Amino acid sequence: MKKMLTAILSGAAALSLFACTAPEKVGSASSVKLTFCIWDEVQQPVFERIIEKFEEENPDIDVELQLTPWSQYWTKLDAAMGADSAADVFWMNTFLPKYASAGLLEALDGYLEKDGIAMDAYVASSAGMCRYEGRQYGMPKGLDTVQLFYNKEIFREYGVEEPKPGWTWEDMVKKAEELKAKSSEIYPILMELDPQPSYFNFIVQSGGYILDESGKKTGLGEPGSIEAYRDIVELMDQGLMPDARVLSDTKGTDLFLSKKGAMLFMGSWKCSLLDQAGFGDQIAAVPMPLREKGNQSVIGGLSYAMNANCKDKEAAWKLIRYLSGEEANRMQAEEKIDIPALKSAQQYYRAEHIDTAVLFEAANSGFPYPTSLLAADWNQVISDYSGKIFAKELSPEEGCRAMQKEVQDILDKEQT
Amino acid sequence: MKRRTESAGGRRKREAIFAYLMIAPLMAGVLLFYIGAFFKNLYYGFTDKGSFGDAELIGIKNYMEIAKDGAFLRAAANTALYALFCVPAVLLLSVLLALLLNVRLKGIGLLRVCIFLPAVTLPSAIGLIWRWMMNYEFGLFNEIRALFSLKRIAWLSDPNYALFSVSLVFIWANVAYPVIILLAGLQSIPSCYREAAQIDGAGRWRQFTSITLPLLSPVIFFVLITTVINVLQIFDFIYLMIPEGSIGMASARSLVSYFFRQSFVMGHRGYGAAVSVILFLLILLVTMLLMFLQKRIVFYDD
Numbered sequence: 001m002k003k004m005l006t007a008i009l010s011g012a013a014a015l016s017l018f019a020c021t022a023p024e025k026v027g028s029a030s031s032v033k034l035t036f037c038i039w040d041e042v043q044q045p046v047f048e049r050i051i052e053k054f055e056e057e058n059p060d061i062d063v064e065l066q067l068t069p070w071s072q073y074w075t076k077l078d079a080a081m082g083a084d085s086a087a088d089v090f091w092m093n094t095f096l097p098k099y100a101s102a103g104l105l106e107a108l109d110g111y112l113e114k115d116g117i118a119m120d121a122y123v124a125s126s127a128g129m130c131r132y133e134g135r136q137y138g139m140p141k142g143l144d145t146v147q148l149f150y151n152k153e154i155f156r157e158y159g160v161e162e163p164k165p166g167w168t169w170e171d172m173v174k175k176a177e178e179l180k181a182k183s184s185e186i187y188p189i190l191m192e193l194d195p196q197p198s199y200f201n202f203i204v205q206s207g208g209y210i211l212d213e214s215g216k217k218t219g220l221g222e223p224g225s226i227e228a229y230r231d232i233v234e235l236m237d238q239g240l241m242p243d244a245r246v247l248s249d250t251k252g253t254d255l256f257l258s259k260k261g262a263m264l265f266m267g268s269w270k271c272s273l274l275d276q277a278g279f280g281d282q283i284a285a286v287p288m289p290l291r292e293k294g295n296q297s298v299i300g301g302l303s304y305a306m307n308a309n310c311k312d313k314e315a316a317w318k319l320i321r322y323l324s325g326e327e328a329n330r331m332q333a334e335e336k337i338d339i340p341a342l343k344s345a346q347q348y349y350r351a352e353h354i355d356t357a358v359l360f361e362a363a364n365s366g367f368p369y370p371t372s373l374l375a376a377d378w379n380q381v382i383s384d385y386s387g388k389i390f391a392k393e394l395s396p397e398e399g400c401r402a403m404q405k406e407v408q409d410i411l412d413k414e415q416t
Numbered sequence: 417m418k419r420r421t422e423s424a425g426g427r428r429k430r431e432a433i434f435a436y437l438m439i440a441p442l443m444a445g446v447l448l449f450y451i452g453a454f455f456k457n458l459y460y461g462f463t464d465k466g467s468f469g470d471a472e473l474i475g476i477k478n479y480m481e482i483a484k485d486g487a488f489l490r491a492a493a494n495t496a497l498y499a500l501f502c503v504p505a506v507l508l509l510s511v512l513l514a515l516l517l518n519v520r521l522k523g524i525g526l527l528r529v530c531i532f533l534p535a536v537t538l539p540s541a542i543g544l545i546w547r548w549m550m551n552y553e554f555g556l557f558n559e560i561r562a563l564f565s566l567k568r569i570a571w572l573s574d575p576n577y578a579l580f581s582v583s584l585v586f587i588w589a590n591v592a593y594p595v596i597i598l599l600a601g602l603q604s605i606p607s608c609y610r611e612a613a614q615i616d617g618a619g620r621w622r623q624f625t626s627i628t629l630p631l632l633s634p635v636i637f638f639v640l641i642t643t644v645i646n647v648l649q650i651f652d653f654i655y656l657m658i659p660e661g662s663i664g665m666a667s668a669r670s671l672v673s674y675f676f677r678q679s680f681v682m683g684h685r686g687y688g689a690a691v692s693v694i695l696f697l698l699i700l701l702v703t704m705l706l707m708f709l710q711k712r713i714v715f716y717d718d
Contacts, residue, residue: 075680078467078468078683081467081468082467082468082469098467098683102468102469104468193661194661244573244663245552245570245573245574245663245664246552246553246570246573248570248572248573248659248661248662248663248664249551249552249553249570249572249573249662250551250552250553250554255553258554260553376681376682376683377682380677380681380682383660383661384666387661387662387663387665387666388663388666390663391575391663393575
């Protein structure tokens, strides 16, 4: 029935092509075409269904879903922006300030006001991440939190007590030592040595910071930041965690999935991998161990943004409103894609084996992934020096001091 | 008489016009995408072009910064090391394999196919397979080492091994094509020279050094030049086998990898353009040097 309707409608649209000669009239009578670009192939099927639904409700809008793999996403977006051929609506993340400041994103405040949508329906840190200089440039999609996962089977086999919420970093080290004493086959602790699932959390948990509130100063040289790096290196030195050579080669998550590790720090965006593992029922989640200043998680997250050069902004806004609304969020949550940033849709997020309460707790106590105009530059600097610290080319003190200076130089450049 | 030469000249002119017409479609593409892009790149090298938006001319600031850029110098040194490892190895191996394949044997065709296989395999497939074989935890290489109770090696992420491992893959993948060219060169050497030498009592080694090698030297020189240019532009295997953020990256990054990182990861298009211009000059210099040496090391039979 719906198909017939679209056929008739498109037939009518085609007829109107013959009927009138003025091109503006054709535009208003025929359907609007929108392009929507994402990077995750895992999420493609869900988004195809979401778009199908959207098109049913808005028969005059035709959405084309484009998939650009992560490795080429930003390169292609930059090039397409330059050539004015970028998608109308696309996924955005921590690099938002770069695009917003260049005037390439449409500010959404006017649309929000007109439709009476309040941003406090979304998790605050997540909504804040897509704001730049007081204006809303994106609608939050989901939340990425970090927590610890462990293999219950391994703990049982070696008779070590399982981690409990409220545990401390020292408890973790003790458990790891017990495991190490009983088996040389497994790695007690695993993590991916990227900022988000690893050291950005520990820096803040030790009282250090990456950017201060104003976003103009870095605290990478603070004692807390050095402490975080020192603790990671110490885990490697004591053989409680594989060294950086191993972790550069094989992702911590892959080692955990092949039952080579007992405990894993991992982001929620990879939860479905664990849930689908052959031993999924043996995996449990627990909040990260407490360090000196807590166990709060970095929260990353995506948003939907609108191209400022989009031809039909009303239609693009309709799409964004739908994507960030209840129904689209429910469809994603039910597929365990990510925890919705829309609070009212969080109830739909269920994992088969993993206790989602742990994820929600991390979402509520977390802090947003730091960003600024030149985030792409200083992220590289941090990742380079972190690599040198983990490879023991530099001591944590030396590395942090160098990072402090170079990141601050970049931040100062932003001010000019 | 006079009229005939005129008409011949006219015909030549017509033929020339026709010839230019025939190559026009190709030249249009070359002009637009190679020569045009080359000069545009040259221009960008003097600007502060970012990911998008307008670029401002900043003179030679990019080049001044490159001179002080430790990561650039490291990448340049790495590229030199790649050349040092790969060029002699590719030359030596390809000559040896070509000699081996030049014998008349049953089933030599099959052997030739096997040797040539890497040349027709996608670089991405080669990179991914070798990456798996060299994996620390699950790789074939370390499994074999374990059989002899040797310690595992992080082939691709240990800063001491990464460059060597990538070189190994480059050599494996780049030996095949020269072998085919050298084989053709070997087979074009008339057998009468060797027969004459045999009658004069020359042994196999003498035949090789006095006949085969000099007559093959133009082909070897061609292989040398193309291999040098290829290795100075090494990028694909590094990109495929060593993830950005790996602790092995700094010691394996080549100039092209550095250009890619600056231009496309960090969005410094102007700076990246300057890096690529320096790489171009470097390749030009090396090629000119080799061309100069050509007179001394290559034997032309004319």
